[in-house]
Amino acid sequence: MLGIVVFAALLWGGVATAAEQNVNPRINRNYQNPDVGQWVGVFERDGREVWDRRFDILDRLRLAPGQSVADVGAGTGFFTALMASAVGSTGTVYAVDIARNFVEASVRRAAEQGFDNVVGIVNSQQGVGLDDASVDLVFISDTYHHFEYPLTTLASIRAALRPDGEMVIIDFKREPGISSPWVLGHVRAGEARVRAEIESAGFELVERLDFMQTQYYLRFRRR
Numbered sequence: 111m112l113g114i115v116v117f118a119a120l121l122w123g124g125v126a127t128a129a130e131q132n133v134n135p136r137i138n139r140n141y142q143n144p145d146v147g148q149w150v151g152v153f154e155r156d157g158r159e160v161w162d163r164r165f166d167i168l169d170r171l172r173l174a175p176g177q178s179v180a181d182v183g184a185g186t187g188f189f190t191a192l193m194a195s196a197v198g199s200t201g202t203v204y205a206v207d208i209a210r211n212f213v214e215a216s217v218r219r220a221a222e223q224g225f226d227n228v229v230g231i232v233n234s235q236q237g238v239g240l241d242d243a244s245v246d247l248v249f250i251s252d253t254y255h256h257f258e259y260p261l262t263t264l265a266s267i268r269a270a271l272r273p274d275g276e277m278v279i280i281d282f283k284r285e286p287g288i289s290s291p292w293v294l295g296h297v298r299a300g301e302a303r304v305r306a307e308i309e310s311a312g313f314e315l316v317e318r319l320d321f322m323q324t325q326y327y328l329r330f331r332r333r
């Protein structure tokens with residue numbers, strides 16, 4: 111009888127993901143206590159495509175004044191500040207990262223640029239730490255492949271989205287024979303597998319843009 115109860119509990123939607131195995135152990139070891147200045151030199155260097163194309167990316171997010179949005183895996187916060195500008199003083203940007211130094215730097219950077227509409231959240235690998243039904247858009251740049259529990263994290267993103275909320279993922283194209291050895295070694299899954307994971311987590315693809323050489327852009331809504 112006890113076995114049946116436990117089995118039934120495991121079948122229960124939210125609980126099923128609690129048993130998810132870590133798909134990417136150690137990938138975040140460099141972000142345990144990051145030196146923000148050092149990472150500015152990595153994330154904000156010319157030649158990094160999401161940095162070079164940041165204004166094109168911002169345009170394609172189609173943010174509107176007053177929206178609540180999240181930059182999940184905010185890093186050094188350059189997207190957070192751009193998003194803060196786009197949603198304006200009536201909107202909110204949540205700068206979400208597992209590294210407190212990055213969260214604090216993202217909030218500080220926006221404030222230095224005159225934006226006080228950024229709220230920092232230090233999250234865990236088990237969820238993004240946003241309230242249910244609280245955001246219109248979740249943006250994830252080069253961070254999906256860092257999710258150690260992608261299905262668990264996607265469930266928490268799905269819960270955080272408002273009913274018509276959307277999620278944009280930009281990540282590396284991973285094509286054996288074409289992608290760099292670094293990408294092949296560092297990024298665990300290519301676009302097709304990422305898309306399948308996200309669709310299995312209750313999302314549907316609404317837009318796919320191919321305007322970057324090394325990165326793909328996928329936009330999903332809750333299914």
Ligand SMILES: C[S@@+](CC[C@H](N)C(=O)[O-])C[C@H]1O[C@@H](n2cnc3c(N)ncnc32)[C@H](O)[C@@H]1O
Binds near residue numbers: 182186251256263
């Ligand atoms: C490659 S960096 C990308 C930073 C930024 N989005 C950009 O494009 O410059 C990956 C970031 O994701 C963060 N990260 C890793 N796993 C995360 C998770 N589960 N939730 C939120 N942030 C995470 C890391 O601390 C790091 O700041």
